[in-house]
Amino acid sequence: MTDREQPVLPPQDAPANPYRREFLWVLGGVGAAVGAGLAGWGALELMVPPGTADQWHKSVCRFCGTGCTIRVGLRDGQIVDIRGHESGHNRGVICVKGSMLRELPRIEGRLTRPMIRKGGKLVEAGWDEALDLVAARFGEIRDAHGPDALAFYGSGQLFTEESYTANKLFKAGLRTNNVDGNPRLCMASAAAGYVSVYGKDEPPGSYEDIDHADVLLLFGANPYECHPPLWERIQRRRAADPRVYTICVDPRLSPTAKRCDLHLPVVPGTDLLLLNAMARVMVEDGLVNRAFVDRHVRFARDGHTVGFDEFAAFLADYTPPAVAGRLGIGADVIRHVAHRFARAGAAMSLWTMGANQRTQGTALNIMLNALHLLTGQIGRPGATPFSITGQPNACGGVRDTGALAHALPGGRQVTNEAHRREVEKLWGVPEGTISPRPGYHAVELFRALEDGRVKGALILCTNPAQSMPDCDRYAAAMDKAFTVVSEIVADSETAKTASVLLPAALWCEKQGVLGQGERRYQLVDKLIDPPGEARPDLWILTQLAERLGLGQLIKARTPQEVWDEWRHMSAHSVYNFEGMTYERLRALPGLQWPCPTEDHPGTVRRYVEGDDPFVSKGAGIEFYGQKDKRAVITLCPYVPSPEQPGEDYPLYLTTGRVLEQWHTGTMTGRIAELGGAAGPARFMVSPADAAARGVSSGDMVEFSSRFGSVRGRAVTDPDLRPGLVFAAFYDARLLVNRVVADHVDPVSKEPEFKLTAVQFRKIRD
Numbered sequence: 181m182t183d184r185e186q187p188v189l190p191p192q193d194a195p196a197n198p199y200r201r202e203f204l205w206v207l208g209g210v211g212a213a214v215g216a217g218l219a220g221w222g223a224l225e226l227m228v229p230p231g232t233a234d235q236w237h238k239s240v241c242r243f244c245g246t247g248c249t250i251r252v253g254l255r256d257g258q259i260v261d262i263r264g265h266e267s268g269h270n271r272g273v274i275c276v277k278g279s280m281l282r283e284l285p286r287i288e289g290r291l292t293r294p295m296i297r298k299g300g301k302l303v304e305a306g307w308d309e310a311l312d313l314v315a316a317r318f319g320e321i322r323d324a325h326g327p328d329a330l331a332f333y334g335s336g337q338l339f340t341e342e343s344y345t346a347n348k349l350f351k352a353g354l355r356t357n358n359v360d361g362n363p364r365l366c367m368a369s370a371a372a373g374y375v376s377v378y379g380k381d382e383p384p385g386s387y388e389d390i391d392h393a394d395v396l397l398l399f400g401a402n403p404y405e406c407h408p409p410l411w412e413r414i415q416r417r418r419a420a421d422p423r424v425y426t427i428c429v430d431p432r433l434s435p436t437a438k439r440c441d442l443h444l445p446v447v448p449g450t451d452l453l454l455l456n457a458m459a460r461v462m463v464e465d466g467l468v469n470r471a472f473v474d475r476h477v478r479f480a481r482d483g484h485t486v487g488f489d490e491f492a493a494f495l496a497d498y499t500p501p502a503v504a505g506r507l508g509i510g511a512d513v514i515r516h517v518a519h520r521f522a523r524a525g526a527a528m529s530l531w532t533m534g535a536n537q538r539t540q541g542t543a544l545n546i547m548l549n550a551l552h553l554l555t556g557q558i559g560r561p562g563a564t565p566f567s568i569t570g571q572p573n574a575c576g577g578v579r580d581t582g583a584l585a586h587a588l589p590g591g592r593q594v595t596n597e598a599h600r601r602e603v604e605k606l607w608g609v610p611e612g613t614i615s616p617r618p619g620y621h622a623v624e625l626f627r628a629l630e631d632g633r634v635k636g637a638l639i640l641c642t643n644p645a646q647s648m649p650d651c652d653r654y655a656a657a658m659d660k661a662f663t664v665v666s667e668i669v670a671d672s673e674t675a676k677t678a679s680v681l682l683p684a685a686l687w688c689e690k691q692g693v694l695g696q697g698e699r700r701y702q703l704v705d706k707l708i709d710p711p712g713e714a715r716p717d718l719w720i721l722t723q724l725a726e727r728l729g730l731g732q733l734i735k736a737r738t739p740q741e742v743w744d745e746w747r748h749m750s751a752h753s754v755y756n757f758e759g760m761t762y763e764r765l766r767a768l769p770g771l772q773w774p775c776p777t778e779d780h781p782g783t784v785r786r787y788v789e790g791d792d793p794f795v796s797k798g799a800g801i802e803f804y805g806q807k808d809k810r811a812v813i814t815l816c817p818y819v820p821s822p823e824q825p826g827e828d829y830p831l832y833l834t835t836g837r838v839l840e841q842w843h844t845g846t847m848t849g850r851i852a853e854l855g856g857a858a859g860p861a862r863f864m865v866s867p868a869d870a871a872a873r874g875v876s877s878g879d880m881v882e883f884s885s886r887f888g889s890v891r892g893r894a895v896t897d898p899d900l901r902p903g904l905v906f907a908a909f910y911d912a913r914l915l916v917n918r919v920v921a922d923h924v925d926p927v928s929k930e931p932e933f934k935l936t937a938v939q940f941r942k943i944r945d
Contacts, residue, residue, distance in 0.1 A: 400534015576695010
């Protein structure tokens, strides 16, 4: 077993440079404060000294799913400067994380040689020895236990070419659908919601809709910290038109909530009551656009079509007075929000993990889309439902390529025989090659590692030993199996569990395409060499395929060859982006699919005639992903979370991100400017909850749940309501996911990171 003792946090409460962090927070309000639409985050140039670049190259930010187009400055073969690209959707705006990308290739602890575990310790090895061992062990496991004893766990950070190749290698080569990844932890409910409603995944609108919206509903999202360029765009919109109204639904008074016109601090876990109650108000008060609904919408219950009247009857239990007490929001406020949304000239909703990482995440996504369909707030500028993405390629690289346990490329499903046959033909493999059984989703995959159903796994570009809920359990599960980990550093929590550790190239050290939340694909060109013997994940996959005897299946070996194969394959689906050549992506700040031909400008809004090439002439709006070309609103009853506070665990814990750090901090935590600004992670507690336990700000505490315990420092936050605790998950010294529940949504299989019943007590330093 790997030693996973938790290090003691340093005795400090504030970041290393509190004044610097204060400056970063101030920047987020500049656009609104000056009332002139200025790019507040552009003021980062005052803080980040310019480099001495003599070459500039267009690229894409490596971090969140916003997908900011950037300019990368080089000198003497090194990245020395980063600036926002004015032609990108971000209009030259980048956040503090993006501004520090120049330091990413130089972070300490880079893994530069393969390592193999021998005698319980990782020792350096050559590439041939490491890959020969992996191929031999995978072959032995497959022959002895069958293909489903193997698995691939990928990432929304891999390039599309890498995810596509891994999916093909495992599903068509090794013949197992045990292909999943960390997008299951963040965006699976959004995908399941879109598929349920429209028949196909991905948002129908674009970031451009922010510029036209009159009402912006931010639901379980904190773009001020997590997607700053999008928040800046919202600020520009508010500065341009003071009548724009912003609403934030969040149990926590987040930095975003503080800056919105209205904050709805719902009781944690109850927000489906709010959406159903809003729909009830729309029905009751005549706010439903019946002409739109009658032409474009179908209602369903338990898989069967029902009429509008049955939908209205279902909502009878969700009147504002009936839900107000449980929801923690007054009935009049619920009515006000419903009317604001329905009566807007253009209403846009934006949501992310607060809606997705829930046991009712799919239902929340369905109802967020339903509000738009009921009121006709869809398909025109500013009127759209929009799920914000967490990772730079969770959409393009995983959801679009079908690199999930239930999926196949281009919106196809492994359980659908016609879909399997079509993909087998496109991949040139015999009929029956692809298994009809869905593979293990993320949580079940790690449980399968735990109990021996899966005995060998390849893990690329992610850190599940820190990012999974109940993470100690699943780190121990990885210790039991033959795990092959491709990593950029040698000491991540996941690297510590590896049987074989492979050094990976990152970002501009390799070439590939990233696909962000608005269906925009952008190209990252290789600009610098990786350190030591680090190699791109695509190279690792193709070398492994050759050693497994699958070289004839994985014929495309270079990024452009893989991209051309995948874009030609996309032409056989409504995910068609065949017109996106490397040449076009290199010249343009990305293109949005569908984009079927090389002269097509890309699609800003799906399902809209004249914009989306798949909409029939004369249809106006057509939801072609469904057989009857109608969007489907499923009746979604509220079901309380399994995590309810009680005598033993009376508080709710919710987790998230902070401004300067991203995901598990493997990259941003090693950049001095960002690490110093954020400081160590802490538990944020209300003054009342701290006082009740004799805890002062800065004290060491132990948090516990039914899943585990973790120690760290507590900081009182007057903005937190009593009974609610917040912690970020970027710091391996505070492995908050040790205590986080691993319940999953029954449809999307996404874990409920946002709701865990906990207790805490003061302990000695």
